[in-house]
Amino acid sequence: MPRQVFFFDRPGRFVAGTVGEPGDRTFFLQASDGGRTVSVALEKAQVRLLAERLGELLATVRRTTGAAAEPVEDTAALEAPVEEEFRVGSMGLAWDAEDEVCVIEALALSEDEDVEPLSDDEDGPDALRVRLDLGPALAFVTRALRVVAAGRPPCPLCGLPLDPGGHVCPRQNGHRR
Helix, strand or coil, X not given: CCCCEEEEECCCEEEEEEECCCCCCEEEEEEEECCEEEEEEXXXXXXXXXXXXXXXXXXXXXXXXXXXXXXXXXXXXXXXXCCEEEEEEEEEEEEECCCCEEEEEEEECCCCCCXXXXXXXXXXXXXXXXXXXXXXXXXXXXXXXXXXXXXXXXXCCCCCECECCECECHHHCCCEC
């Protein structure tokens, strides 16, 4: 069966968000435009990594091209209902210098390890591909890092997340912190 690519060229909205309470959250990337919304689930670490790498890419673009843009803050909740199209396995990131947009692609989990992100091959896992101008890309980075940081605070000793009642800390030889 051919893959399905959910393509958004400069969507009205592209955000990272969560459903659930800290400690039991599911992370999503969500693209919306013209009454169409696509949500894909991913891990917290994937959101953090995407935001960090995209931030680095945008800093390089701004430094080398002199491009300037102001991010528009987006604090609204994810568009409901949040229906997962697929779970993300790998991602790709690129800068299209000709159109001056960044390209983000999230690929569905797949057993095929030879999958090339940002490929137009008809075979392979489903994908969410989004092209963003500089301002919306900066806004995505800001929000994604805020969403990741909004979880449970880390233990100052071991770095593991602290539950409201504490946790068994490996640095305390199994004693509760």
